[in-house]
Amino acid sequence: MTENPVFKQIEHEIGANDVVLFMKGTPVFPQCGFSAAVVQVLNHLDVTFKGIDILADPALRQGVKEFSQWPTIPQLYVKGEFVGGCDIIREMFSTGELVELFQSKGVPVAVTA
């Protein structure tokens, strides 16, 4: 099996940035409700992240789904590790696990509770 060249690009992004969100649109102008929901959670926690617009790159759009073995966008990576899509992020946020994850990975997070 030939490795998808896009995988290298993805590995680079998730290695160079602590928190990466593959999303539809940009953090300022999300183009999909599910992407917007995750952006909202990250902004609420004041987490610095890099948003990557997969709509701008069809090869990346397909490639990231194969890379993560995950069929949908958005996809959140923290310190190179796939955390989940919109459902998982929302669930982890509401149980407090998301804050714990950021803290355990040494990612600065605002805790307002």
Place this chain on the structure above:
Amino acid sequence: MAMDPQSIENMIKEALPDATVRIDDLRGDGDHYAAYVVSSAFKGKTRVQQHQMVYAALKGRMGNELHALALQTAAE
């Protein structure tokens, strides 16, 4: 384009025979669903792995014919 809830449930149960599945049609449009899946097969698996098992059961339909399926999984 859209999938009916019974075929979603059937596909999940085919892959996870002991699963308890509940499907809600969120908007009544046959295109936005929420699924709650409970199966002993999820024991010891992370959430990501549990969801991947459900996506595998749907054999590539998720993200294609099936536009939106909000997932919640649990191991009993």
